[in-house]
Amino acid sequence: MSGCYINGIANISAQSTSDFDQFLDEIIAYKEVIFKSIDPDYKKYIKPAAMRRMSKSVKMGVTTSKMALASSGIEMPDAIITGTGMGCKQDSEKFLEKILYNDEQFLTPTLFIQSTHNTVGGQIALGLGCKSYNVTYVQGAASFETSLIDAQLMLSEAPKKNILVGGIDEIAKNSTLLHTLDGHIKQEDINVLELLESKTSGTVCSEGATFAVLGAEKQDHSLCRMMDVETRNIASPQDIKEDILALIEKQGLTLNDIDAVILGNNGDVSFDHYFENLQNSIFSNIEQLCYKHVIGEYHTASAFSYWLACKIFKVNNVPSILRVNNIEAKEYKNILLYNQYRAKNHSIALLQRC
Amino acid sequence: MNKGVAITGMGIISSIGDNVEENLNALKSVSHGISRIEFLETRQRDAIMVGEIKKTNEDFVKELGLDSDNSFSRTAMIGAIAAKEALKSANITDPDEYRTGFVSGTSVGGMDMTEQYYLGYHETKEYRRYIEAQHAGFTTQSISKYIGINGYVSTISTACSSAANAIMLGARLIKAGKIDRMVVGGTDALSKFTINGFGTLMILSDSACTPFDNNRKGLNLGEAAAYIVLESEDIVEKDNKEVLGRVSGWANANDAYHQTASSSNGEGAYLAMKEAMEIAGLSIDNIDYINAHGTATPNNDLSEGVAMTRIFGEDKVPVFSSTKAFTGHTLAAAGSVEAIYSILSIRENLIFPNLNFQTQMEEFDLIPQTKLISKNIKTVLSNSFGFGGNCSTLIFTK
Numbered sequence: 052m053s054g055c056y057i058n059g060i061a062n063i064s065a066q067s068t069s070d071f072d073q074f075l076d077e078i079i080a081y082k083e084v085i086f087k088s089i090d091p092d093y094k095k096y097i098k099p100a101a102m103r104r105m106s107k108s109v110k111m112g113v114t115t116s117k118m119a120l121a122s123s124g125i126e127m128p129d130a131i132i133t134g135t136g137m138g139c140k141q142d143s144e145k146f147l148e149k150i151l152y153n154d155e156q157f158l159t160p161t162l163f164i165q166s167t168h169n170t171v172g173g174q175i176a177l178g179l180g181c182k183s184y185n186v187t188y189v190q191g192a193a194s195f196e197t198s199l200i201d202a203q204l205m206l207s208e209a210p211k212k213n214i215l216v217g218g219i220d221e222i223a224k225n226s227t228l229l230h231t232l233d234g235h236i237k238q239e240d241i242n243v244l245e246l247l248e249s250k251t252s253g254t255v256c257s258e259g260a261t262f263a264v265l266g267a268e269k270q271d272h273s274l275c276r277m278m279d280v281e282t283r284n285i286a287s288p289q290d291i292k293e294d295i296l297a298l299i300e301k302q303g304l305t306l307n308d309i310d311a312v313i314l315g316n317n318g319d320v321s322f323d324h325y326f327e328n329l330q331n332s333i334f335s336n337i338e339q340l341c342y343k344h345v346i347g348e349y350h351t352a353s354a355f356s357y358w359l360a361c362k363i364f365k366v367n368n369v370p371s372i373l374r375v376n377n378i379e380a381k382e383y384k385n386i387l388l389y390n391q392y393r394a395k396n397h398s399i400a401l402l403q404r405c
Numbered sequence: 406m407n408k409g410v411a412i413t414g415m416g417i418i419s420s421i422g423d424n425v426e427e428n429l430n431a432l433k434s435v436s437h438g439i440s441r442i443e444f445l446e447t448r449q450r451d452a453i454m455v456g457e458i459k460k461t462n463e464d465f466v467k468e469l470g471l472d473s474d475n476s477f478s479r480t481a482m483i484g485a486i487a488a489k490e491a492l493k494s495a496n497i498t499d500p501d502e503y504r505t506g507f508v509s510g511t512s513v514g515g516m517d518m519t520e521q522y523y524l525g526y527h528e529t530k531e532y533r534r535y536i537e538a539q540h541a542g543f544t545t546q547s548i549s550k551y552i553g554i555n556g557y558v559s560t561i562s563t564a565c566s567s568a569a570n571a572i573m574l575g576a577r578l579i580k581a582g583k584i585d586r587m588v589v590g591g592t593d594a595l596s597k598f599t600i601n602g603f604g605t606l607m608i609l610s611d612s613a614c615t616p617f618d619n620n621r622k623g624l625n626l627g628e629a630a631a632y633i634v635l636e637s638e639d640i641v642e643k644d645n646k647e648v649l650g651r652v653s654g655w656a657n658a659n660d661a662y663h664q665t666a667s668s669s670n671g672e673g674a675y676l677a678m679k680e681a682m683e684i685a686g687l688s689i690d691n692i693d694y695i696n697a698h699g700t701a702t703p704n705n706d707l708s709e710g711v712a713m714t715r716i717f718g719e720d721k722v723p724v725f726s727s728t729k730a731f732t733g734h735t736l737a738a739a740g741s742v743e744a745i746y747s748i749l750s751i752r753e754n755l756i757f758p759n760l761n762f763q764t765q766m767e768e769f770d771l772i773p774q775t776k777l778i779s780k781n782i783k784t785v786l787s788n789s790f791g792f793g794g795n796c797s798t799l800i801f802t803k
Contacts, residue, residue: 131659136540136542137539137540138541138562140539146598146601146602147516147519147520147523147598148523150520150597150598150601151520151523151524154448155447155448155449155597155601156448158601158604158605159605160602160605160606160665163601163602163603163605163606164606164664164665164792165664166602167512167562167564167792167793168512168541168562168563168564169562169563169564169791169792169793169795170664170793172563172793173659173664173792173793173794173795174664176659176661176793176794177661177662177663177664177794179661180661181659181661182658182659182660182661182672182673182676183658183659184657184658184659185563185657185658185659185793185794185795186561186563186570186574186657186795187561187562187563187793188559188560188561188562189511189514189540189541189542189560189561189562190542190545190558190559190560191540191542191543191546193542193559194542197559200557201574204577204578204581204583207581208577208581226539229526229536229539230536232526232527232533232536233533233534233536233537235536235537281557282557282558282559283555283556283557284546284549284554284555284556284557284558285550285555286555350540395546396542
């Protein structure tokens with residue numbers, strides 16, 4: 052059976068993560084509930100003429116995809132699979148507002164053309180001249196993981212392929228703000244680094260992009276092996292516990308083999324119990340790491356945890372800001388990831404050093 | 406030839422009927438569903454023709470038995486109606502009996518509600534339950550929850566090829582043994598957003614669309630939802646399931662030419678059709694009928710036509726038609742609407758006509774099938790193309 056290896060990965064987030072040689076060396080403490088990602092020098096990756104029309108998600112997506120391809124040594128992928136919760140929300144919002152404010156008059160096509168969810172995937176294909184398989188998944192907090200499932204399936208069908216997989220989401224001025232009205236985003240600004248202790252409902256919102264290159268064969272530069280990934284739309288905390296144990300067992304491992312868990316706690320007191328239920332039981336003797344108090348929450352924020360795991364395998368060290376318990380693994384061989392958003396779109400993955 | 410993945414159920418609602426039976430009757434009696442807009446509030450009401458389902462949201466709420474404070478968008482409601490019929494036709498009463506997944510394609514998602522309430526969210530609390538409808542995945546979750554599928558649930562949004570890609574994914578997952586049963590397809594309701602978006606691209610026709618006609622003026626937008634049920638061989642054998650047809654070939658290629666326009670040599674379409682036939686283990690002589698994407702835009706029909714002549718040879722293109730003049734272009738749902746029409750073609754041995762065709766295109770020697778005819782059909786090739794260069798082809802067999 053063919054494997055599934057991450058052979059290159061890149062990330063843009065609200066921290067300085069676009070340089071893979073750094074590892075959260077300097078942390079920015081955000082004080083707002085909605086905060087943007089840090090722009091790398093996009094000009095290094097995108098021609099100015101092309102960049103002019105690009106919304107932030109396209110810029111972030113194209114840039115991280117190029118960075119991931121470069122680090123994997125692949126020039127032309129055999130498939131481009133993107134995940135996004137919101138899609139190109141900025142252009143979509145602008146087009147919608149023009150329709151509503153101008154009574155469906157004086158509209159131009161550019162915003163509409165760029166508003167579709169698959170704009171990033173399409174733009175990457177156009178830029179590379181890549182005529183292969185191209186799909187976009189839009190499944191809330193599981194958007195990136197459903198993309199990974201497709202990639203994993205494709206590698207089992209065609210082990211020679213190199214697959215570009217990514218997750219992208221951008222903040223849109225008004226559409227994002229609307230979630231302060233329906234309780235998704237907290238009412239009051241907070242010190243984001245203290246997000247996990249906030250004891251209030253709702254979370255924060257940020258943006259970012261992660262792209263990875265997956266292949267079936269281990270390379271010299273492979274960052275880790277993705278043993279398995281699965282998603283589940285609706286589940287109880289007990290269901291999740293059973294799913295995690297089953298996933299570990301399926302790999303011939305036990306809980307003792309798990310060196311660290313990376314969890315998607317986002318400081319929403321109404322839903323973090325999904326994580327706490329595990330933290331206080333099956334994960335109680337395992338190193339626990341969280342990241343959303345550092346990079347914020349968005350639908351493809353969980354893609355950051357894959358970047359994080361790759362980093363940890365590489366440097367065998369964890370920035371203390373991510374630690375939420377007192378257990379420290381001696382070395383990192385198996386890292387388990389779990390994420391959910393508002394009790395929906397659960398995802399579990401197991402990554403292994405290779 | 407590969408055996409393909411078994412199709413055991415289907416459900417559909419479109420402007421030509423509320424279920425499979427009504428759609429078939431409309432196709433057989435050659436009665437289209439293109440009209441002026443009656444229900445959607447839009448300034449473009451009298452400027453265009455559309456394939457609108459002649460039911461209000463209140464009708465759907467009643468039909469589905471939803472609470473008055475539900476947060477279903479129109480896209481989710483028609484999706485739930487079609488998905489429910491698909492499960493029923495596959496005789497599935499307990500979706501949890503086997504590992505069952507749901508993949509829905511959509512382009513607008515809950516945009517119909519977003520555009521209705523967007524400016525009122527700050528002032529009116531009761532509208533706020535629709536805020537989440539701005540996420541396409543929320544539409545899928547409304548449907549999956551309604552039909553009771555809680556495991557693997559996903560949304561594909563590759564514009565007008567979304568449902569075709571959902572069907573492809575379902576077939577691949579079952580073939581690989583990752584899952585036992587998949588409900589796959591797509592849903593899109595009419596919205597001001599898409600009407601005005603396609604309007605700015607100047608590709609909407611003010612009269613009934615005329616696919617593959619030399620004087621075609623553009624497309625008619627439509628709304629629809631359609632899902633098919635795919636099941637593993639184990640279930641088919643164990644439960645002695647009736648197999649309606651099989652998904653035997655699939656492919657997805659990218660035109661990599663332009664964000665919205667198709668290339669003049671139909672490269673993406675060519676690659677998708679070619680690879681789908683390879684996966685099905687079929688040659689060009691095996692294709693009995695092509696259900697073309699055929700949107701009736703100048704660009705699509707030319708590009709698709711060129712791709713067909715490249716694959717088959719200009720004088721050997723199989724019988725083909727576009728059914729868009731019946732339903733309008735139902736965007737993300739088009740791939741599954743036409744999947745069901747393809748299965749019906751195979752089941753009934755009928756080719757549904759390409760309506761409104763008069764003048765052959767000057768660029769090539771292709772004439773679509775314009776009359777309803779009987780033909781022994783074992784294999785149908787169905788195309789779906791979308792923005793972002795997305796080109797997908799599915800092959801259905803008896």
